[in-house]
Amino acid sequence: MERLQKVIAQSGLTSRRKAEELIKKGKVEVNGKIVVELGTKVSGNDYIIVDGVELKKNDRKEYYLLNKPRGVISSVSDDKNRKTVVDLINTDSRIYPIGRLDYDTTGLILLTNDGELTNILSHPKNEVEKTYIAKIEGILSSEEINKLKRGISIEGRKCKPVRFKIRKKDKEKNNSMIEITIVEGRNHIVKKIFKELKHEVIKLKRETYAFLTLGNLKSGEYRELNIKEVKKLYSFKNY
Ligand code: URA
Numbered sequence: 001m002e003r004l005q006k007v008i009a010q011s012g013l014t015s016r017r018k019a020e021e022l023i024k025k026g027k028v029e030v031n032g033k034i035v036v037e038l039g040t041k042v043s044g045n046d047y048i049i050v051d052g053v054e055l056k057k058n059d060r061k062e063y064y065l066l067n068k069p070r071g072v073i074s075s076v077s078d079d080k081n082r083k084t085v086v087d088l089i090n091t092d093s094r095i096y097p098i099g100r101l102d103y104d105t106t107g108l109i110l111l112t113n114d115g116e117l118t119n120i121l122s123h124p125k126n127e128v129e130k131t132y133i134a135k136i137e138g139i140l141s142s143e144e145i146n147k148l149k150r151g152i153s154i155e156g157r158k159c160k161p162v163r164f165k166i167r168k169k170d171k172e173k174n175n176s177m178i179e180i181t182i183v184e185g186r187n188h189i190v191k192k193i194f195k196e197l198k199h200e201v202i203k204l205k206r207e208t209y210a211f212l213t214l215g216n217l218k219s220g221e222y223r224e225l226n227i228k229e230v231k232k233l234y235s236f237k238n239y
Helices: 004-010 016-024 115-122 142-150 189-196 227-234
Strands: 028-030 048-050 063-068 106-112 130-137 152-154 157-159 163-170 175-182 201-209 222-224
Touching (some): 004 028, 004 048, 189 201
Parallel strands (some): 106 201
Antiparallel strands (some): 028 048, 063 222, 163 175
């Protein structure tokens, strides 16, 4: 069972925020009855109509690995009409990204119409590792490196990288490249970590997601996952 607004958003029909508005306005029916409660739980067998449109159940599951370019938004639609990651994939299915990369972040992002896999990969306890390359202003001091090793408190919750290493230090240009692996999914987490250390992130790229890498994909290119990869992603399910 899933929350109604999430199911609507995952169908690709609209964003979660708009789905919530539609529910509150009495525009959503579940099994013939108007539902205005935001927390309502629904299952795959429920018959849902949103603003007169029936939510189609997607039968064929699709899985894409995209090398997200800068200047593309990680959602299904955008109020400001900016290009979305979904616009870059040639499919008629209602796919959506698993998690987010910021507008200016590049790199590996998965898209699918498989809600079950999305939930598995998004559950913090399933600890899916993501590796980022962050170009930061300045050079980390040994004190800052130790702080990062111990974990950084972000909004009252500690974030401890699984591992990190300094790939490059440019003393002349006063910047460095840090490879950092985290299991966290909180929005802007890498930027927040370095902000705490008083080093601004100049560029950010996600290089890996679980065992998946970008391979030869150029910016804006994508490929479908194969069945082996999908099964392996399902095996992250502990919770
Ligand atoms: N952390 C960030 O700060 N931004 C991203 O896009 C992903 C992780």
